[in-house]
Amino acid sequence: MSFKMDHQGWVWGAQRMHSPNFNARPQDCDVSLLIIHAISLPPGEFGGEAITQLFLNQLDYSLHPYYQSLKGLEVSAHFLIRRNGTLIQYVSSKDRAWHAGESLWRNRTNCNDYSIGIELEGAIDTSFAEEQYTTLIELIELLKKHYPIKDIVGHEHVAPGRKEDPGPFFDWQRVNKLREDY
Secondary structure (H helix, E strand, O other), X not given: OOOEEOOOOOEEOOEEOOOOOEEEOOOOOOOOEEEEEXXXXXXXXXXXXXXXXXHOXXXXXXXXXXXXXXXXXXXXXXXXXXXXXXXXXXXXXOEEEOOOOOOEEOOEEOHHHHEEEXXXXXXXXXXXXXXXXXXXXXXXXXXXXHOOOOEEEEHHHHOEOOEOOOXXXXXXXXXXXXXXXX
């Protein structure tokens, strides 16, 4: 796959789904951080449309007991990489997606302001698929061409104690060659 980004921050080659859960970034805010997440809905189950439905505020909360805990939640990410490597984009990379929540990186709060959120369909106790790493690396390389990315971290790094993803099964060595030294 060969991804390209248009001038509006949308990636060509990604399936486009427009989440209402975003807003404008602060003016003169450089995107310098990529945050890797892991998500599965219901927890530990892969496939299905629940993640997209959550990000589009269309999740039927009666379909699974766990979904009750998500009622009223308005979240999104810029990207989701499915187990088979399919890339879905929910929010333009020029806009602020609502993925990190209360967060801090390098003494800077509100990571959503200056980050791009990439969700991997997975769980903290499961290995990620080879196809996901292939898509992730290509996406990171594309984003680094368009933004002054300085750091690539996990949700667990910007919200320690609150979040654990992508977790111990995420292979950081695969992305280390794309990260600048911190």
